[in-house]
Amino acid sequence: MTWELRDIVYNPVWMISTVILGLVVRSQRRGSWDPRACKVELKGKTAIVTGANTGIGKFIALDFARRGARVILACRSEARGNAAVREVRQLSGNADVHLRLVDVSSLESVREFATNILREEKEVHILVNNAGASGLPRGITADGLEVSFATNHVGPFLLTSLLLDRLKSSAPARIINVSSVNHWRGKVDFSHFHGNNLVYRMDEVYNHTKLHNVLWTNELARRLKGTDVTANSLHPGVVMTEVMRHYNWVVQFIFKLVGFFFFKTSEEGAVSTIYCAVAEETEGISGKYFDSDCSLVKPSPTARDPAIALKSFEFCERLTSKL
Template sequence: MSWVGIDVFSHPFWAISTVILGLVVRSLRRGSWDPRVCDVQLKGQTAIVTGANTGIGKFIALDFARRGARVIMACRSEARGRTALREIQELSGNANVHLRLVDTSSLASVRAFAEGILLEEKALHILINNAGASGLPRKITSDGLEVSFATNHLGPFLLTNLLLDLLKRSAPSRIVNVSSAMHRHGKVDFSHFQSDNLNDGLSVYNHTKLHNVICSNELARRLQGSGVSVNSVHPGVVKTEVMRHYKFLVRLIFNLVGIFFFKSAEEGATSTIYCAVAEETEGITGKYFDSDCSLVLPALLARDRGLGAKDFEICERLTSKP
């Protein structure tokens, strides 16, 4: 492209304009709610955060630790988990932060983790289902499930159900499921759970995030009057390791663009923290929050009660012991 013979894309004007636009976007990224000015304390409360060793999960765990909570970091990698654990303890000054291992792609791992929690913990006030991945190589897990659906949806679904009684006994308590605005591009085809009729990796991610919202809404309906709230959130377009399974060139472009236009992991944690601790979200359930901590309507499919009931029942069947 050129204007009067000038190659715009190689001209300094283009580079400078792009940088300025990026800086303006960065300055506008933070929403109206700031966790740093929220004085809610969590002393005496227990919180579980999955995927807490990196990205937004790490900043969610750090925020809870700074508020005085007993924090259970549910991580897949012990080495990376221990590194994050030490950092969170040092930054928060809270020694009551603990590492427990879980791989949400494995139902056996989820059951073992939940069994340990039920034996060790007397209460659970906050459950953050944050762990997830995009672009995973297509494969079937030992449970007969497509790996992205197991990691992003069915594993967290099972974990939540296994811990429900503890959450009820600890009420008021909150469940927050980290979804994505990409759920609007997802589709519901229950054969996807066994890896049938699937296309590219990004579409798979979108489908899993749609199921997150559908089942969050259905669970909220089932828990009415229990004192347990369930909401789903969009953290924003965040520069994290979620793209680590994509090809190098895709990751490079994502990271370069992200320097100027995407949220940092700390900023991306905001909407989840808002749902989990803010006084103004207490008692709100069955809702979907965007990255600016605003209530918005999710995709039409996520509001279909009949579909929600069917989806939940199928997920229960798929995650039940044989």
Template sequence: MEWLWTDIFWHPLWAFSTLILAFVLRSQRRGPWDPRACPVELKGKTAIVTGANTGIGKFVALDFRAAGGNQDVHLRPLDTSSLASVRAFTEGVLREEEQLHILVNNAGASGLSRQITPDGLEVSFATNHLGPFLLTSLLLDLLKRSAPARIVNVASVSHWKGVVDFSHYRGENLTDKIYKMYCHTKLHNVICTNELARRLQGTGVTANSLHPGVVMTEVMRHYGRLVRFLFFLVGIFFFKSAEEGAVSTIYCAVSEEVEGVTGKYFDSDCALVLPAPLARDPALAVKDFELCERLTAKL
């Protein structure tokens, strides 16, 4: 059972109810898959984890390093809000790496002020969706040559609150509160992951999306002080740590149970669940994916 904490946090008077709700839901949460018990050997594998400097991404990267006993770790700058940065990053990867087995699109942000990037894109949609979309597209051939390979997109249960309006990509018709923009971008994550999986059938490359849980990370750093304080107050008692929040991502990236599984959505306890109805519309997925291709190809 998951919950959309963002709706409650925008009303401070609901703080006490939030505490009670968090306590109830945490008490109902079953124990997730344990990556420490996973026998998968990553030695000789190449993986990319975006947003690995902090939070969930950091612990995903640390787990991969431990599983592979690999000291050959590279830190490369990448700003997913900038398509130029994405292209520069992938050029370096393609120049220096001969294979790629795991791509984890984890980097993202919530609460960004509305603005248009130099590419003419709304910054939340560029950061959370179009940047990672382009990154994946540019690395697809390398992933195919390295198959079996996996693409893991960190989405959110908040995608259930998202809507699809393609004018949002350009920053138009955004009348919702700032946090809703995050919900919209996460919905596009799930939609395009499903379409990508369909297109990759038979290549040996899988693509899945997931909800990591309500996690104590820096995701709230762009919000006001009151919201950040409430998030911290509740989170220190009831939310997952960043290390716990990394579990579902690691599961999708390396577990034997997910071998060959593609086009699916997993919850924070590593269970296979249905995403929102909009994310299950194949015609919408084709339209969204093709638009993202056009937007990123022109820039």
């Protein structure tokens, strides 16, 4: 910890002021939609949640399980995934909760996962593309993709494409893509997908991937018109999750200190996704973007451009067909 940071952290006036303000903010940050008040049941429905072993994903899976759904936790870690399955089963009283392994940064793993799902599940009614990471170090995957783009966008894009016919045959069905308000600071440059022309500063690469999430969702929704399958994207809020685990310890310290008072918990951060997935109010709504308070809002001007959305979608189609 630098002297300046230590001086601020240990300054009693700063600390007391932060605590008081933080407590006030915490008391006022409840959203307008409460999943506990929503009586929609999911008995007979199958839901898949990626990145469900921790954070937002686990609470999304827990909510679906409490509603009686058959829930597939799509996770990379077998140990952590099994622990999450046990916890969700125990808290929900629903034994129909299962782990299926997938690493969304690997297209081979995504294809294997999808093949198994199509063999095992006759119907899929809800697909939540929640898995993602911020601050990943520079890297190229075995598929030749920049690791953040592979994890946050190309993997989910391919997974959805492979499961799309099953979702259509199971309709009504919903696809929910967890994006971020950070997409406003993203840019579209297709060389980014292979790790070119990127600046690895804080969450800059993450921002680009989240913009592609919204563009993809909008074009997907356009293509799904008339199928009774909807696709929406959302911002879950600034949430205390493990998404920041790849940053250095100083950034994590500040994030956790400030976040304890001002950021949403993982349970609170799951609300907007649950709203898009189960609420009666969102039935039939497609190609939209929701904020962390479950309100329909306009995404960035770039994200609303149908021509760019088409280019992004077609680029990923060609990319995944070659790899």
